[in-house]
Amino acid sequence: MPEGPELHLASVYVNKMCKGVVFSGPVTKSEVSKSPDVPFTCEAYLITAVSRGKEVKLTLTPLKSDGSNQRAKRAQTDQPMDIVFRFGMSGYFTFTTEDELPKHAHLRFHSKENPSRVLSFVDTRRFGSWEPNGTWHSDRGPCIMFEYEKFRDNVVTRLSDRAFDRPICEVLLNQKYFNGIGNYLRAEILFRLKIPPFVSARTALEGHESEDLNENEKPVKTEITARKASHTVKKKAMKEETGDLLRLCHTVPLEVVNLGSGKGYDPTKQDYSDFEAWLQCYYVDGMNSIRDHNGRTMWFTGEPGPMAPKESKSPKAKKRAKTASDNDYTDDNKKMAKGNTKKTLSETKPSHHQVTGSNRKQLEKDKVKSGNGSPAGSQRRSQRLTRQRNLTK
DNA sequence: CGTCCACGTCTAC
DNA sequence: TAGACCTGGACGG
Structure with missing residues (x-):
């Protein structure tokens, strides 16, 4: 899901799906999650959402109770609570029946309905997080979209x-x-x-x-x-x-x-083709890509520019799970065996930019491919996407 | 089967 | 400035 637009679309989704829905009881967490428990329990509450940059804030608002059941009231939260979410690489919200709860639904808000429906924060890779009583992260700047x-x-x-x-x-x-x-x-x-x-x-x-x-x-x-x-x-x-x-x-x-609700970056989604069509550069066939100084793939066309990483800058060496008897190669040989385009590219076709992309087809023909650690490779991507598109039809 | 890759932070040498 | 943190899909052998 997760750049600014997806986070915002998630907040829109929550507001749309949860409008008029009364939630009830405790907020539940998956066993495996390391994010904190959410100390909120209420007989009847509403949920709204707002986004800022790459964060989403949910507000849980207790409905006024009639005060008739003092005992039940005691254990309840009667103040609103904010929860700030960061989505990591794979977070999103979904509103489903209990039966349809997806795998990796790590935080869940249960509706008062019978059968109950659930707003859940789903996060396959668990890089995301939430913070009960949280605020916008102080180190993050104003929202590029709404501030x-x-x-x-x-x-x-x-x-x-x-x-x-x-x-x-x-x-x-x-x-x-x-x-x-x-x-x-x-x-x-x-x-x-x-x-x-x-x-x-x-x-x-x-x-x-x-x-x-x-x-x-x-x-x-x-x-x-x-x-x-x-x-x-x-x-x-x-x-x-x-x-x-x-x-x-x-x-x-x-x-x-x-592009609308449900149309952001999510290759697994039915609707991915609209977003894919919107992309002009990222992962697009014919574009170049190199890894930046933080190991992130930068997609572009034309010149990389003067501050492009130098050859010496090693692309990320594949770390393999250590095994007890792992003595076949030196570390360097391992890296080479694992392959890594930057080195391979430069040795094969000297160039001070480690550019992949349009050069790539040629290089592949020249047998550079095995051990090619090139970021992504646009050709491969488009094949992959084609398959996905076909699958979803 | 194994390797590489992915929309992002975090903290620890 | 590397890893660490995770799961799973695509692809190669």
Whole structure:
């Protein structure tokens, strides 16, 4: 599910499905979950949701009781409770009958109906979490979708922070500034502007102090400032055509929201084809991809940019489960045996960018493929998606 | 069967 | 800046 748009769509889903539904009793948790118990029990309560960036907050609101049953009341919560959820890689909400409860439904809110229905937080990989009586995480910035002015201000006023020394594609994942952007959004946003992913963030974001194009034009005195000015003008002209980067951090996620409920990123879903059609770059056949400095796959087209990871930067070595008698290879040989494109690519076809993608077919023909640790490989992906599409028809 | 990959944080050398 | 945290689907042998 989970970048900003999916989190928001989840909140929309909860509000839609739970409107008018009365919940009752305790909030139950799966045995295996490490997230905290939710100390809330109430004879009758409502559930609403709101999202901010990559978090969703549920509010449990007790309904007024008539006070006739003092004993039952004592054990109950009569104050509203907020629970803040983070979805990790696989979290989502679903509202089902008890019978239809999915595997990995780790937190459950039971309706008062008979038979009861259940709002559940499902999270296959358990990277997600919740926090009873929680608040928006203090280290996360304003929501890119629904706090646009604050988001923008938070970036432009802190451009001098060291955080912006890094490549733009990596900074876009920094939730302190870009709360809601994730791996597919960064690719789509940079692709729209054809900004090389590994240019410095500060450079890419310069001149974003205002959205008004053509204000603050100043008289030029020297040649140097004249050149600077003309550079600025050019930048502004470019922005006029394409929209600036910060604005796209807002509008591109909203496009996904506007695909509608249940249409975000979820390859396992029936409806995945709409989202897939919306993608222009991420995992798209013909695009390039390389791993960034954090080992995340960056999808792009054109030049990677000057701050692209160097060859020496080892792609993530496959760690294998350790076995007692594992002496066939040295560590290095293991890595090679496991394969890892960056090395293989560079040895086969020297290039200072470890670019995969359009080169990939050729390289595969050249037998680079075995041991190819290339991130994803667009060809493979499209095959996989084709299969899924066929399966869902 | 085994390997690689995935929409994201976290904390510990 | 590596791992750690997890499950499961696609693919290769």
